[in-house]
Amino acid sequence: MHAPCVAFLSLLAAIPALAYDTAFAFAANATIETRSIDEIYQAALAEGGLVTLWHGGDESNQQDSLKTAFEAKFPGMTLNVTVDLSKYHDQRIDEQLATNSLYVDSAILQTVHDYPRWKQEGALLNYQPAGFEQIHPAFKDIDAAYYGMFIIAWSNTWNTDKLNVSSISSYADFLRPEFKDKLVLTYPNDDDAVLFQFNTIMQTLGKGWFEALLQQNPRWVRGTGTPATLVGTANNSYVATFTSSIGLVPSLPMKIDHSTDAFFTSWPQTGAIFRDAPHPEGAKLLHNFLMSVEHQNATGTFSSRIDVASAGGYPGIFDMNNTNPTAFGEWMGDRAQVERFRFWIEDKIGSAQGLSPLIDDL
Incomplete structure (x- = not known):
């Protein structure tokens, strides 16, 4: 039985996420990957050639490119990837764990506070993929139960076909008259990373x-992909957002900037393999692929590896001004604080409305 008692869960919930390793370090024996990628590939094929990934996101096609790249790199493998909001994925995983009916192999989610809890429940595989030593220490569990797969960072994003400016370098800029009725933003009370952004600002x-x-x-919408999609679409009046991430080298007419008057949100999107994964070799192949230098260089954003340069000539995430990539994880660990601010926001703008992912009028 993976689920701990309610009292123990309450204790864990009170401890910031990044403090778990200090408070409850087990020094578990992690499996260190020494095989070549081809040897892992062959083991995954022999296992059945399948891996099931649940990935955080809000538009169902957001990870189609990952599926295509993985299956092209490893013929005969099938990556079943389901994208949904992390806050929905995690409770479904909890239900599978509680009923011994796990069919997910790996999860890559925004709900970073879930991973220390799953580790304490014994639900995660202690596994170091190739290159694990190159993952920044702040982004990985000491026992290799979970680690940051890549960095997400919100940016000030606009469409130069709709708004001909060279820079939007502050959150105060969005208060200018030209943005009246033309901003599209994610409901902060529907997404913890956006909620943290508003808290920080x-x-x-x-x-x-x-x-x-x-x-x-x-305009308030559900999902963080939706604002960028709407801004990038020609047939509407929305010109800008600051609650999306479109990478560091967006294609024109989209352009990005990072605010200088308040911190912008960044964090390591965290992943893990479940201890009882039905396809452990497939999951290991996927994680080795995702953490490879080749794939990290192709993400178009900041890397969680210290030996991989950021895209677009940007410095590493820890060298960027006005962001702290570990702060979100610490904030997420204090659920009472999160919920207090969520309901303060909801009292001001109302509850989140619409389907998630939003599929109409994009």
């Missing part, structure tokens, strides 16, 4: 900034 710019933003009449 208001700590610096104050609640007055938020009140002025509401006067801009932004």
Whole structure:
């Protein structure tokens, strides 16, 4: 039985996510991968050639490129990838674990606070893929139960066909008259990373900034992919967002900037293989592929590996100004704090409306 008692869960919930390794370090024996990628590939084929991945996101096709790249690299392998909001994936995984009916091999999710809990429940495989030593220490569990697969960072994003400016370098810029009725933003009360973004901005710019933003009449949507999709679509009036990530080298007419007047949100999107994964060799092949230098160079964003340069000539995430990639994980560990701010926001803008992922009028 993986689920711990309620009292123990309550204790864990009170401890910030990045403090788990100190508080509960087991020094578990992790399997260190010494095989070549081809040897893992052959083992995965012999196992059945299948791997099931649940990936956080909000548009069902967001990981189609990963499926295509993985299956092209490893003929005969099938990657079944399901994209949904991480907060829905995790509770479904909990149900599978509680009923001994696990059919997911690997999960890569935004809900970083889930991984220390799953580790303590004994649900995760202690496994070091090739290159594990190159993952930044702040992004990996000491027993290799979970680790950051890549970095997500919100950016100020706009469509130059709709708004001919060279830079949007502050959150205060979004209060300018030209953004009235033309911003599209993710409901903060529907996505913890966006909620953290608003919390961080208001700590610096104050609640007055938020009140002025509401006067801009932004369109609120579900999902963080949706704002960028709407901004990038020609047949609407939405020109900009700051609750999406489109990588560091977007294609024109899309352009990005990072704010200088308050911190922007960045974090390691974290992944793990489940101890009782039905296809452990397939999952190991997938994780070795995802953490390879080849794939990390192809992501178009910041890498969680210290030996892989960021895309577009950007510095490493720890060398970027106005962001702290470990702060989100620490904040997520204090669920009472998260929920208090969520309901403060919800009282101001209402509950999240619409389907998720949003599929109409994109």
